[in-house]
Amino acid sequence: MPRAEGGAGGTVGDAIEAIAAVSSHSMAAGFLFWSQRTFIEYLLQSPNGALRERLLPGLLAGATGLSNAMKLLSGLEELQVVARPKGEGWRIDGRLPWATNLIPGGFHVAVAVALPGGSPFVAALPHDLPGLARSPDLALMGMRATATAAITLREALIGPAHLLHADALHWLPQVRPAFLGLQCGMAIGLARRALAEAAAQAGPAREVLRPAREALAARLAAQEQALREGLAQGRLPAEAAALFRIRIALAGIVAEATGLELQAAGGRAYLRPHGDGFARRWREAAFVPVITPSLTQLQAALAAAGRQGRAA
Secondary structure, three states: OOHHHOOOOOOHHHHHHHHHHHHOOOHHHHHHHHHHHHHHHHHHHOOOHHHHHHHOOOOOEEEOOOHHHHHHHOOOOOOOEEEEEEOOEEEEEEEEEEEOOOOOOOEEEEEEEEOOOOOOEEEEEEOOOOOEEEOOOOOOOOOHHHOOEEEEEEEEEEOHHHEEEOOHHHHHHHHHHHHHHHHHHHHHHHHHHHHHHHHHOOOHHHHHHHHHHHHHHHHHHHHHHHHHHHHHOOOHHHOHHHHHHHHHHHHHHHHHHHHHHHHHHHHHHHOOOOOHHHHHHHHHHHHHHHOOOOHHHHHHHHHHHHHHHHHO
């Protein structure tokens, strides 16, 4: 985050590396980190300087809440929150079925809002906004500590002071590289840890896995480099397909890495307490493909873009 905003001068690439480091120990913690840092990125890229100055110094818990909006950009889903004009602001209604880092009593959540007859906009809503209700934590396997819940909005009144951006369709492509790039940090960290665990197993029988492990590590490094370079060079806002392919590739690498860890550990992976860490990573690897936008949704978006390209 820029030093002028109270940060250490790091880039989004630095934040991805930090999320990867945390996720190598616990992807649930990495999931929370991703949500917090992504919400911070929204504030940094928002033209609403007053909102940034008000929220950033004491931000306890930022929830991205824009998974629905990212699917809108790919033509996969309509916005689930709708606004009606009310004086200088709007009354909003709708529901977010998933949002992460909704720490009770202290969160702010970013929401994309449809405005019939106008452009959709993006707002940051505080936890105590009248008309906003948070569900109990969702019963996620292996992710119960991530403060993930649903948000329901009924006649919630907001105004210009809540705006992250007045034109969602213009702004969302600009923040999407950070949204998905930071998300990739979770997969990178988990894959690194699984490969390290596979390499740490003793015994000559495990040497047969060395070529596969080293080849997979090289593929991981190549995807990391593509992500870093794409972000540093500013190409990814205009090359969403490239970013989607990196996300898809990393999910496949995670699955292969945990599979190699299982092969290297053998039956010990099913013995407690030795296998407890592997069991957690196995569940975490299964979660990577379904984090919104899911691999199915990304593949559908790529297929749709391919059809449009051929039609043109």
